[in-house]
Amino acid sequence: MSYHTPAGGLPGQSELLTDRAIVTEAYTVIPRGVLRDIVTSRLPGFERTRSWILARPIAGFSTTFAQLIVEVAPGGGAERPEREPGVEGVVFVTAGALTVRLAGERHVLEPGGYAYLAAGADWSIANEGDATTSFHWIRKAYEPLDDVAPPASFVTSDAAVSPQPMPGTGGAWATSRFVDPDDLAHDMHVNIVTFQPGGVIPFAETHVMEHGLYVLEGKGVYRLNGDWVEVEAGDFMWLRAFCPQACYAGGPGPFRYLLYKDVNRQVRLTDPAGGPAGGRAASRWG
Template structure:
Protein backbone atom coordinates (compact mmCIF):
# COMPACT_ATOMS: atom_id res chain seq x y z
CA UNK A 1 0.00 0.00 0.00
CA UNK A 2 1.37 3.40 -0.97
CA UNK A 3 0.16 6.29 1.20
CA UNK A 4 2.35 9.00 -0.30
CA UNK A 5 0.24 10.43 -3.16
CA UNK A 6 -1.61 13.78 -2.87
CA UNK A 7 -0.15 17.01 -1.52
CA UNK A 8 2.04 16.55 1.56
CA UNK A 9 0.74 17.59 4.96
CA UNK A 10 2.72 20.00 7.13
CA UNK A 11 3.54 18.95 10.69
CA UNK A 12 6.27 20.18 13.00
CA UNK A 13 9.32 17.91 13.01
CA UNK A 14 12.36 18.72 15.19
CA UNK A 15 15.67 19.32 13.43
CA UNK A 16 18.00 19.11 16.42
CA UNK A 17 21.14 21.22 16.37
CA UNK A 18 22.32 23.42 19.24
CA UNK A 19 21.56 27.08 19.97
CA UNK A 20 24.28 29.70 19.63
CA UNK A 21 26.44 30.48 22.65
CA UNK A 22 24.98 34.00 22.54
CA UNK A 23 21.39 32.77 23.06
CA UNK A 24 19.63 33.17 26.40
CA UNK A 25 19.00 29.86 28.15
CA UNK A 26 15.56 30.85 29.40
CA UNK A 27 12.82 28.72 27.80
CA UNK A 28 9.33 27.48 28.59
CA UNK A 29 10.30 24.00 29.85
CA UNK A 30 8.62 23.14 33.13
CA UNK A 31 8.01 20.02 35.22
CA UNK A 32 5.23 20.19 37.79
CA UNK A 33 3.34 17.67 39.90
CA UNK A 34 0.38 17.43 37.50
CA UNK A 35 1.95 18.23 34.12
CA UNK A 36 5.15 18.73 32.14
CA UNK A 37 5.78 21.01 29.16
CA UNK A 38 8.68 20.15 26.84
CA UNK A 39 8.92 23.04 24.35
CA UNK A 40 10.36 22.64 20.87
CA UNK A 41 13.44 24.66 21.83
CA UNK A 42 14.81 21.85 24.00
CA UNK A 43 14.62 19.15 21.31
CA UNK A 44 18.33 19.44 20.57
CA UNK A 45 21.12 17.06 19.55
CA UNK A 46 22.43 16.73 23.10
CA UNK A 47 19.21 15.16 24.43
CA UNK A 48 18.75 12.46 21.78
CA UNK A 49 18.90 8.71 22.50
CA UNK A 50 20.03 5.81 20.35
CA UNK A 51 17.66 2.83 20.08
CA UNK A 52 18.86 -0.81 20.17
CA UNK A 53 18.21 -2.62 16.91
CA UNK A 54 18.01 0.57 14.82
CA UNK A 55 20.62 1.86 12.37
CA UNK A 56 21.17 5.51 11.38
CA UNK A 57 18.49 6.54 13.86
CA UNK A 58 18.14 8.88 16.81
CA UNK A 59 15.19 9.67 19.05
CA UNK A 60 13.86 12.19 21.50
CA UNK A 61 12.14 10.26 24.31
CA UNK A 62 9.54 12.76 25.50
CA UNK A 63 7.45 10.53 27.81
CA UNK A 64 8.08 7.37 29.81
CA UNK A 65 6.31 5.80 32.80
CA UNK A 66 7.24 7.61 36.02
CA UNK A 67 5.91 6.51 39.40
CA UNK A 68 3.62 9.14 40.88
CA UNK A 69 3.07 10.83 37.52
CA UNK A 70 1.97 9.27 34.22
CA UNK A 71 2.53 5.51 34.07
CA UNK A 72 0.70 4.04 31.05
CA UNK A 73 2.77 4.97 27.98
CA UNK A 74 6.02 6.03 26.34
CA UNK A 75 6.29 8.51 23.48
CA UNK A 76 9.26 9.04 21.20
CA UNK A 77 10.03 11.36 18.30
CA UNK A 78 12.23 9.30 15.99
CA UNK A 79 14.44 10.43 13.12
CA UNK A 80 15.75 7.86 10.62
CA UNK A 81 18.34 8.80 8.01
CA UNK A 82 18.18 7.38 4.46
CA UNK A 83 19.15 3.72 4.57
CA UNK A 84 18.39 3.36 8.27
CA UNK A 85 15.70 1.51 10.15
CA UNK A 86 15.02 -1.62 12.20
CA UNK A 87 13.93 -5.16 11.37
CA UNK A 88 12.39 -5.63 14.83
CA UNK A 89 11.65 -2.22 16.36
CA UNK A 90 9.45 -3.38 19.26
CA UNK A 91 11.42 -5.40 21.84
CA UNK A 92 8.43 -6.34 24.07
CA UNK A 93 5.84 -8.84 22.83
CA UNK A 94 3.01 -7.44 24.95
CA UNK A 95 3.40 -3.85 23.77
CA UNK A 96 1.21 -2.20 21.14
CA UNK A 97 2.13 0.97 19.31
CA UNK A 98 1.16 3.79 17.00
CA UNK A 99 3.48 5.31 14.40
CA UNK A 100 2.56 8.74 12.99
CA UNK A 101 4.79 10.16 10.26
CA UNK A 102 5.49 13.90 10.25
CA UNK A 103 8.25 14.19 7.61
CA UNK A 104 9.91 12.17 4.88
CA UNK A 105 8.90 8.67 3.91
CA UNK A 106 8.88 5.37 5.80
CA UNK A 107 8.55 1.84 4.53
CA UNK A 108 6.59 -0.17 7.09
CA UNK A 109 6.20 -3.93 6.72
CA UNK A 110 3.52 -5.57 8.91
CA UNK A 111 3.15 -9.35 8.79
CA UNK A 112 4.80 -9.33 5.36
CA UNK A 113 2.61 -6.57 3.89
CA UNK A 114 4.53 -3.49 2.70
CA UNK A 115 3.25 0.06 3.25
CA UNK A 116 4.94 3.33 2.26
CA UNK A 117 3.95 6.18 4.58
CA UNK A 118 4.54 9.88 4.01
CA UNK A 119 3.60 12.80 6.28
CA UNK A 120 0.21 12.06 7.83
CA UNK A 121 0.68 8.29 7.60
CA UNK A 122 -0.67 6.46 10.65
CA UNK A 123 -0.18 2.85 11.70
CA UNK A 124 -1.60 0.95 14.66
CA UNK A 125 0.71 -1.95 15.53
CA UNK A 126 -0.90 -4.69 17.57
CA UNK A 127 0.92 -6.26 20.50
CA UNK A 128 2.95 -9.22 19.22
CA UNK A 129 2.79 -8.13 15.57
CA UNK A 130 5.76 -8.80 13.29
CA UNK A 131 6.76 -5.44 11.81
CA UNK A 132 9.77 -3.49 10.56
CA UNK A 133 10.65 0.08 9.59
CA UNK A 134 13.04 1.44 6.96
CA UNK A 135 13.81 4.76 5.35
CA UNK A 136 14.23 3.90 1.69
CA UNK A 137 13.91 7.52 0.59
CA UNK A 138 16.48 10.25 0.04
CA UNK A 139 15.54 12.55 2.96
CA UNK A 140 15.32 12.24 6.74
CA UNK A 141 12.12 10.57 7.98
CA UNK A 142 10.52 11.79 11.20
CA UNK A 143 7.73 10.14 13.15
CA UNK A 144 6.09 9.76 16.54
CA UNK A 145 6.11 6.33 18.13
CA UNK A 146 3.70 5.81 21.03
CA UNK A 147 3.99 2.57 23.01
CA UNK A 148 1.69 1.03 25.59
CA UNK A 149 1.45 -2.38 27.29
CA UNK A 150 -1.79 -3.90 25.96
CA UNK A 151 -4.37 -4.83 28.59
CA UNK A 152 -6.34 -7.89 27.37
CA UNK A 153 -9.93 -8.48 28.46
CA UNK A 154 -11.58 -11.93 28.68
CA UNK A 155 -14.02 -12.43 25.80
CA UNK A 156 -12.70 -9.52 23.67
CA UNK A 157 -10.38 -10.20 20.75
CA UNK A 158 -7.33 -7.91 20.67
CA UNK A 159 -7.37 -5.35 17.84
CA UNK A 160 -5.55 -6.02 14.58
CA UNK A 161 -2.85 -3.84 13.09
CA UNK A 162 -3.92 -1.34 10.42
CA UNK A 163 -2.58 1.55 8.34
CA UNK A 164 -4.34 4.77 7.32
CA UNK A 165 -3.67 8.52 6.95
CA UNK A 166 -4.69 11.75 8.60
CA UNK A 167 -5.77 12.98 5.14
CA UNK A 168 -8.16 10.03 4.65
CA UNK A 169 -10.06 10.16 7.97
CA UNK A 170 -12.93 12.63 8.23
CA UNK A 171 -12.69 14.68 11.44
CA UNK A 172 -15.78 14.55 13.65
CA UNK A 173 -17.28 17.75 15.01
CA UNK A 174 -17.50 17.95 18.77
CA UNK A 175 -21.09 18.56 19.92
CA UNK A 176 -22.38 22.15 19.93
CA UNK A 177 -19.18 23.64 18.44
CA UNK A 178 -20.35 24.37 14.88
CA UNK A 179 -17.20 22.72 13.53
CA UNK A 180 -14.78 24.90 15.50
CA UNK A 181 -13.49 21.85 17.43
CA UNK A 182 -13.03 18.54 15.63
CA UNK A 183 -11.35 15.22 16.42
CA UNK A 184 -9.80 12.86 13.88
CA UNK A 185 -10.47 9.44 15.40
CA UNK A 186 -8.49 6.59 13.89
CA UNK A 187 -10.43 3.91 15.81
CA UNK A 188 -14.04 3.67 16.94
CA UNK A 189 -14.15 5.05 20.50
CA UNK A 190 -16.76 2.43 21.41
CA UNK A 191 -14.56 -0.48 20.31
CA UNK A 192 -13.53 -2.04 23.63
CA UNK A 193 -10.75 -4.02 21.95
CA UNK A 194 -8.71 -0.79 21.95
CA UNK A 195 -7.27 0.34 25.29
CA UNK A 196 -5.62 3.47 23.92
CA UNK A 197 -6.60 6.18 21.47
CA UNK A 198 -4.13 8.25 19.48
CA UNK A 199 -6.16 10.95 17.75
CA UNK A 200 -5.62 14.37 16.18
CA UNK A 201 -7.54 17.28 17.68
CA UNK A 202 -8.15 20.41 15.58
CA UNK A 203 -9.32 23.84 16.78
CA UNK A 204 -10.10 26.73 14.47
CA UNK A 205 -8.76 30.16 15.55
CA UNK A 206 -10.65 31.35 18.61
CA UNK A 207 -12.15 27.95 19.40
CA UNK A 208 -11.82 26.55 22.89
CA UNK A 209 -12.28 23.67 25.26
CA UNK A 210 -14.91 25.56 27.26
CA UNK A 211 -14.52 23.73 30.57
CA UNK A 212 -11.72 22.29 32.66
CA UNK A 213 -11.54 18.65 31.59
CA UNK A 214 -10.65 16.58 34.65
CA UNK A 215 -10.53 12.84 34.07
CA UNK A 216 -8.75 9.57 34.69
CA UNK A 217 -6.99 9.42 31.30
CA UNK A 218 -3.31 10.30 31.03
CA UNK A 219 -2.36 12.45 28.05
CA UNK A 220 0.49 13.14 25.72
CA UNK A 221 -0.23 16.16 23.49
CA UNK A 222 2.25 17.06 20.74
CA UNK A 223 1.41 20.27 18.89
CA UNK A 224 1.57 19.56 15.15
CA UNK A 225 0.45 22.97 13.88
CA UNK A 226 -0.51 26.41 15.18
CA UNK A 227 -0.52 27.92 18.66
CA UNK A 228 -2.80 28.25 21.68
CA UNK A 229 -3.03 29.17 25.32
CA UNK A 230 -3.50 25.92 27.23
CA UNK A 231 -4.84 25.57 30.77
CA UNK A 232 -2.84 22.96 32.70
CA UNK A 233 -3.94 22.42 36.30
CA UNK A 234 -4.01 26.01 37.63
CA UNK A 235 -1.68 27.59 35.04
CA UNK A 236 -2.23 29.13 31.59
CA UNK A 237 0.66 28.14 29.30
CA UNK A 238 1.40 29.36 25.76
CA UNK A 239 2.17 26.50 23.38
CA UNK A 240 2.99 26.29 19.69
CA UNK A 241 3.88 23.76 17.00
CA UNK A 242 6.65 21.49 18.28
CA UNK A 243 5.73 21.69 21.96
CA UNK A 244 4.79 18.61 23.99
CA UNK A 245 2.42 18.56 26.97
CA UNK A 246 2.43 15.54 29.26
CA UNK A 247 -0.44 15.20 31.74
CA UNK A 248 -0.97 12.84 34.65
CA UNK A 249 -4.47 11.52 35.45
CA UNK A 250 -6.96 14.12 36.72
CA UNK A 251 -4.92 17.13 35.59
CA UNK A 252 -7.50 19.83 34.69
CA UNK A 253 -7.09 21.06 31.11
CA UNK A 254 -8.68 23.52 28.70
CA UNK A 255 -7.51 25.79 25.88
CA UNK A 256 -8.08 28.75 23.58
CA UNK A 257 -6.75 28.44 20.02
CA UNK A 258 -4.78 31.52 19.04
CA UNK A 259 -4.69 31.50 15.23
CA UNK A 260 -4.02 32.72 12.63
CA UNK A 261 -4.36 29.14 11.39
CA UNK A 262 -5.75 25.93 12.92
CA UNK A 263 -4.30 24.57 16.16
CA UNK A 264 -3.73 20.80 15.88
CA UNK A 265 -2.19 18.26 18.22
CA UNK A 266 -1.54 14.53 18.32
CA UNK A 267 -3.28 13.19 21.44
CA UNK A 268 -2.65 9.99 23.39
CA UNK A 269 -5.01 8.75 26.09
CA UNK A 270 -5.61 5.42 27.83
CA UNK A 271 -9.24 4.25 27.59
CA UNK A 272 -11.82 1.47 27.92
CA UNK A 273 -10.48 -0.44 30.92
CA UNK A 274 -11.64 -1.00 34.49
CA UNK A 275 -9.32 0.28 37.22
CA UNK A 276 -7.17 -2.52 38.62
CA UNK A 277 -7.19 -2.64 42.43
CA UNK A 278 -5.47 -5.99 43.08
Protein backbone atom coordinates (compact mmCIF):
# COMPACT_ATOMS: atom_id res chain seq x y z
CA MET A 1 0.00 0.00 0.00
CA SER A 2 1.15 3.54 -0.70
CA TYR A 3 0.20 6.76 1.09
CA HIS A 4 0.80 10.12 -0.52
CA THR A 5 2.80 12.50 1.69
CA PRO A 6 3.37 16.20 0.91
CA ALA A 7 6.96 17.19 0.26
CA GLY A 8 6.56 20.95 0.74
CA GLY A 9 8.97 23.16 -1.16
CA LEU A 10 7.94 26.04 -3.42
CA PRO A 11 7.13 26.11 -7.14
CA GLY A 12 9.51 27.86 -9.48
CA GLN A 13 9.05 31.51 -10.38
CA SER A 14 8.32 30.56 -14.00
CA GLU A 15 5.46 28.15 -13.19
CA LEU A 16 1.84 29.09 -13.87
CA LEU A 17 -0.45 29.88 -10.94
CA THR A 18 -3.28 27.74 -12.30
CA ASP A 19 -4.35 25.02 -9.89
CA ARG A 20 -7.48 23.22 -8.73
CA ALA A 21 -8.10 24.85 -5.34
CA ILE A 22 -11.73 25.82 -4.82
CA VAL A 23 -13.83 27.02 -1.89
CA THR A 24 -17.65 27.00 -2.05
CA GLU A 25 -20.44 27.18 0.50
CA ALA A 26 -20.87 23.40 0.32
CA TYR A 27 -17.34 22.04 -0.15
CA THR A 28 -13.67 22.91 -0.36
CA VAL A 29 -10.94 21.21 -2.40
CA ILE A 30 -7.32 21.73 -1.33
CA PRO A 31 -5.12 20.13 -4.02
CA ARG A 32 -1.74 18.72 -3.16
CA GLY A 33 0.03 21.55 -5.02
CA VAL A 34 -1.14 23.95 -2.30
CA LEU A 35 0.76 22.14 0.45
CA ARG A 36 3.95 24.20 0.22
CA ASP A 37 6.41 25.45 2.82
CA ILE A 38 4.92 28.93 2.99
CA VAL A 39 1.52 27.72 4.28
CA THR A 40 2.78 25.57 7.16
CA SER A 41 2.03 26.30 10.82
CA ARG A 42 4.05 25.67 13.96
CA LEU A 43 2.30 23.95 16.86
CA PRO A 44 2.78 24.94 20.54
CA GLY A 45 4.71 22.36 22.52
CA PHE A 46 6.11 20.58 19.44
CA GLU A 47 9.82 20.41 18.59
CA ARG A 48 11.23 20.16 15.04
CA THR A 49 7.69 19.98 13.68
CA ARG A 50 5.53 21.79 11.16
CA SER A 51 1.96 21.21 10.01
CA TRP A 52 -0.53 21.88 7.26
CA ILE A 53 -3.91 22.66 8.80
CA LEU A 54 -6.45 21.34 6.31
CA ALA A 55 -9.68 21.92 8.24
CA ARG A 56 -10.93 23.70 11.34
CA PRO A 57 -14.43 24.65 12.57
CA ILE A 58 -15.86 27.56 10.57
CA ALA A 59 -19.24 29.09 11.39
CA GLY A 60 -21.73 28.31 8.63
CA PHE A 61 -19.62 25.54 7.16
CA SER A 62 -18.06 22.53 8.89
CA THR A 63 -18.00 22.75 12.68
CA THR A 64 -17.19 19.37 14.23
CA PHE A 65 -13.50 18.68 13.58
CA ALA A 66 -9.99 19.79 12.71
CA GLN A 67 -7.58 17.92 10.44
CA LEU A 68 -3.84 18.45 10.12
CA ILE A 69 -0.92 16.90 8.30
CA VAL A 70 1.98 16.94 10.76
CA GLU A 71 5.62 16.56 9.69
CA VAL A 72 8.19 15.71 12.37
CA ALA A 73 11.94 15.84 11.72
CA PRO A 74 14.30 13.36 13.41
CA GLY A 75 14.52 14.17 17.10
CA GLY A 76 11.23 16.08 17.07
CA GLY A 77 7.90 15.46 18.73
CA ALA A 78 5.74 16.59 21.64
CA GLU A 79 5.34 15.48 25.23
CA ARG A 80 1.74 16.72 25.35
CA PRO A 81 0.37 17.04 21.82
CA GLU A 82 -3.26 17.52 22.85
CA ARG A 83 -3.77 20.55 25.11
CA GLU A 84 -7.59 20.28 25.34
CA PRO A 85 -8.69 17.55 27.79
CA GLY A 86 -12.08 17.01 26.14
CA VAL A 87 -10.69 16.39 22.66
CA GLU A 88 -10.26 12.94 21.10
CA GLY A 89 -8.06 12.24 18.12
CA VAL A 90 -6.90 9.85 15.44
CA VAL A 91 -3.33 9.65 14.17
CA PHE A 92 -2.61 7.97 10.82
CA VAL A 93 1.00 7.69 9.64
CA THR A 94 1.85 8.06 5.94
CA ALA A 95 5.67 8.22 6.00
CA GLY A 96 8.53 7.42 8.36
CA ALA A 97 8.04 5.98 11.83
CA LEU A 98 6.24 7.65 14.71
CA THR A 99 6.76 6.58 18.30
CA VAL A 100 3.57 7.00 20.31
CA ARG A 101 3.70 6.57 24.06
CA LEU A 102 0.20 5.88 25.26
CA ALA A 103 -0.65 5.28 28.93
CA GLY A 104 2.94 4.25 29.60
CA GLU A 105 3.25 1.86 26.63
CA ARG A 106 5.49 2.50 23.63
CA HIS A 107 4.15 1.90 20.10
CA VAL A 108 6.02 2.47 16.84
CA LEU A 109 3.65 3.36 14.01
CA GLU A 110 4.99 2.88 10.49
CA PRO A 111 3.15 3.89 7.29
CA GLY A 112 -0.44 2.74 7.67
CA GLY A 113 -0.20 2.87 11.47
CA TYR A 114 -3.37 4.09 13.19
CA ALA A 115 -4.03 5.22 16.76
CA TYR A 116 -7.29 6.30 18.36
CA LEU A 117 -6.54 8.64 21.27
CA ALA A 118 -9.43 9.02 23.67
CA ALA A 119 -10.29 12.38 25.22
CA GLY A 120 -8.12 12.87 28.30
CA ALA A 121 -5.64 10.14 27.33
CA ASP A 122 -2.00 10.46 28.39
CA TRP A 123 0.04 10.29 25.19
CA SER A 124 3.11 11.72 23.51
CA ILE A 125 4.83 11.44 20.12
CA ALA A 126 8.43 11.36 18.96
CA ASN A 127 10.43 10.74 15.81
CA GLU A 128 13.20 8.46 17.02
CA GLY A 129 14.40 7.52 13.53
CA ASP A 130 16.65 9.07 10.89
CA ALA A 131 13.95 10.05 8.37
CA THR A 132 11.16 12.60 8.47
CA THR A 133 7.82 11.32 9.74
CA SER A 134 4.45 12.51 8.46
CA PHE A 135 1.01 11.77 9.83
CA HIS A 136 -2.59 12.94 9.74
CA TRP A 137 -4.08 14.14 13.00
CA ILE A 138 -7.86 14.40 13.20
CA ARG A 139 -9.30 16.07 16.30
CA LYS A 140 -12.85 16.32 17.61
CA ALA A 141 -14.45 17.46 20.88
CA TYR A 142 -15.80 14.22 22.35
CA GLU A 143 -19.51 14.26 23.18
CA PRO A 144 -20.22 11.84 26.05
CA LEU A 145 -23.46 9.99 26.66
CA ASP A 146 -24.83 9.58 30.17
CA ASP A 147 -25.47 5.83 29.81
CA VAL A 148 -22.51 4.81 27.62
CA ALA A 149 -18.89 4.53 28.77
CA PRO A 150 -16.44 6.49 26.61
CA PRO A 151 -14.20 4.48 24.26
CA ALA A 152 -10.68 3.45 25.16
CA SER A 153 -7.59 4.38 23.19
CA PHE A 154 -6.12 1.75 20.87
CA VAL A 155 -3.39 1.23 18.26
CA THR A 156 -3.75 -0.75 15.03
CA SER A 157 -2.88 -0.40 11.33
CA ASP A 158 -4.36 -0.33 7.84
CA ALA A 159 -2.83 -3.73 7.14
CA ALA A 160 -4.49 -5.24 10.24
CA VAL A 161 -8.04 -4.29 9.17
CA SER A 162 -9.81 -6.14 6.38
CA PRO A 163 -11.79 -3.93 3.98
CA GLN A 164 -15.51 -4.71 4.09
CA PRO A 165 -17.18 -4.68 0.64
CA MET A 166 -20.29 -2.56 0.27
CA PRO A 167 -23.31 -4.77 -0.47
CA GLY A 168 -23.89 -5.53 -4.12
CA THR A 169 -20.57 -4.07 -5.35
CA GLY A 170 -18.55 -7.27 -5.76
CA GLY A 171 -15.69 -5.67 -3.83
CA ALA A 172 -15.37 -2.68 -6.18
CA TRP A 173 -16.20 -0.42 -3.20
CA ALA A 174 -15.00 -1.36 0.27
CA THR A 175 -14.39 0.32 3.63
CA SER A 176 -11.73 -0.42 6.25
CA ARG A 177 -13.49 0.33 9.53
CA PHE A 178 -11.29 0.77 12.58
CA VAL A 179 -14.19 0.77 15.05
CA ASP A 180 -17.54 -1.01 15.14
CA PRO A 181 -20.06 1.35 13.47
CA ASP A 182 -22.74 0.18 15.93
CA ASP A 183 -20.67 1.12 18.99
CA LEU A 184 -22.37 4.26 20.34
CA ALA A 185 -19.34 5.08 22.48
CA HIS A 186 -17.68 6.43 19.32
CA ASP A 187 -18.96 9.76 18.00
CA MET A 188 -16.61 9.88 15.03
CA HIS A 189 -15.30 7.40 12.51
CA VAL A 190 -12.01 7.72 10.64
CA ASN A 191 -12.02 4.99 7.99
CA ILE A 192 -10.25 4.17 4.74
CA VAL A 193 -12.42 3.84 1.65
CA THR A 194 -11.12 1.88 -1.35
CA PHE A 195 -12.48 1.82 -4.88
CA GLN A 196 -11.11 -0.56 -7.45
CA PRO A 197 -10.72 0.84 -11.00
CA GLY A 198 -14.18 1.64 -12.31
CA GLY A 199 -15.80 1.43 -8.86
CA VAL A 200 -18.45 4.05 -8.12
CA ILE A 201 -20.71 5.54 -5.48
CA PRO A 202 -23.86 5.07 -7.56
CA PHE A 203 -26.04 7.78 -6.00
CA ALA A 204 -25.61 11.29 -4.62
CA GLU A 205 -25.14 10.80 -0.87
CA THR A 206 -26.82 13.70 0.94
CA HIS A 207 -26.54 13.34 4.70
CA VAL A 208 -25.94 15.03 8.03
CA MET A 209 -22.32 13.91 8.46
CA GLU A 210 -19.46 16.30 7.79
CA HIS A 211 -16.47 14.89 5.92
CA GLY A 212 -12.76 15.31 5.58
CA LEU A 213 -11.41 13.17 2.71
CA TYR A 214 -7.68 12.92 2.03
CA VAL A 215 -6.74 10.94 -1.08
CA LEU A 216 -4.06 8.45 -0.09
CA GLU A 217 -3.62 6.73 -3.44
CA GLY A 218 -4.81 6.85 -7.03
CA LYS A 219 -7.20 9.28 -8.69
CA GLY A 220 -10.91 9.71 -9.23
CA VAL A 221 -13.69 12.09 -10.11
CA TYR A 222 -15.94 13.41 -7.33
CA ARG A 223 -19.44 14.82 -7.72
CA LEU A 224 -19.73 17.63 -5.17
CA ASN A 225 -22.95 19.64 -4.98
CA GLY A 226 -23.48 19.33 -8.72
CA ASP A 227 -19.85 19.87 -9.79
CA TRP A 228 -17.56 17.18 -11.18
CA VAL A 229 -14.09 17.59 -9.62
CA GLU A 230 -11.00 15.56 -10.53
CA VAL A 231 -8.89 14.57 -7.54
CA GLU A 232 -5.65 12.64 -7.10
CA ALA A 233 -3.38 11.33 -4.35
CA GLY A 234 -2.51 14.17 -1.97
CA ASP A 235 -5.73 16.17 -2.51
CA PHE A 236 -8.05 17.03 0.40
CA MET A 237 -11.82 17.46 0.18
CA TRP A 238 -13.77 19.11 2.97
CA LEU A 239 -17.56 18.74 2.92
CA ARG A 240 -20.16 20.45 5.05
CA ALA A 241 -23.29 18.57 6.17
CA PHE A 242 -25.76 17.71 3.39
CA CYS A 243 -23.34 18.37 0.53
CA PRO A 244 -24.43 15.94 -2.23
CA GLN A 245 -21.54 13.61 -3.08
CA ALA A 246 -20.70 10.68 -5.33
CA CYS A 247 -17.59 9.50 -7.17
CA TYR A 248 -15.98 7.02 -9.49
CA ALA A 249 -12.42 5.70 -9.56
CA GLY A 250 -10.70 7.05 -12.64
CA GLY A 251 -7.21 5.58 -12.69
CA PRO A 252 -5.49 2.28 -13.45
CA GLY A 253 -5.09 1.38 -9.77
CA PRO A 254 -7.08 1.59 -6.54
CA PHE A 255 -8.51 4.94 -5.45
CA ARG A 256 -8.20 5.19 -1.65
CA TYR A 257 -8.93 7.96 0.82
CA LEU A 258 -8.90 8.58 4.56
CA LEU A 259 -12.43 9.60 5.58
CA TYR A 260 -13.64 11.45 8.68
CA LYS A 261 -17.31 11.65 9.66
CA ASP A 262 -19.21 12.53 12.82
CA VAL A 263 -21.71 9.85 13.88
CA ASN A 264 -23.94 8.29 16.55
CA ARG A 265 -25.39 11.34 18.27
CA GLN A 266 -28.84 12.91 18.38
CA VAL A 267 -29.26 16.36 16.87
CA ARG A 268 -29.10 18.89 19.69
CA LEU A 269 -31.70 21.66 19.54
CA THR A 270 -30.88 23.44 22.80
CA ASP A 271 -27.66 24.67 24.33
CA PRO A 272 -26.51 23.34 27.74
CA ALA A 273 -28.40 26.16 29.49
CA GLY A 274 -31.67 25.10 27.90
CA GLY A 275 -32.05 27.89 25.35
CA PRO A 276 -32.18 27.52 21.55
CA ALA A 277 -29.05 26.14 19.98
CA GLY A 278 -26.85 28.72 18.27
CA GLY A 279 -23.27 29.83 17.67
CA ARG A 280 -20.59 27.60 19.12
CA ALA A 281 -22.42 27.01 22.40
CA ALA A 282 -24.21 23.93 21.10
CA SER A 283 -23.11 21.09 18.88
CA ARG A 284 -25.01 19.72 15.95
CA TRP A 285 -25.11 16.51 17.99
CA GLY A 286 -26.45 15.99 21.50
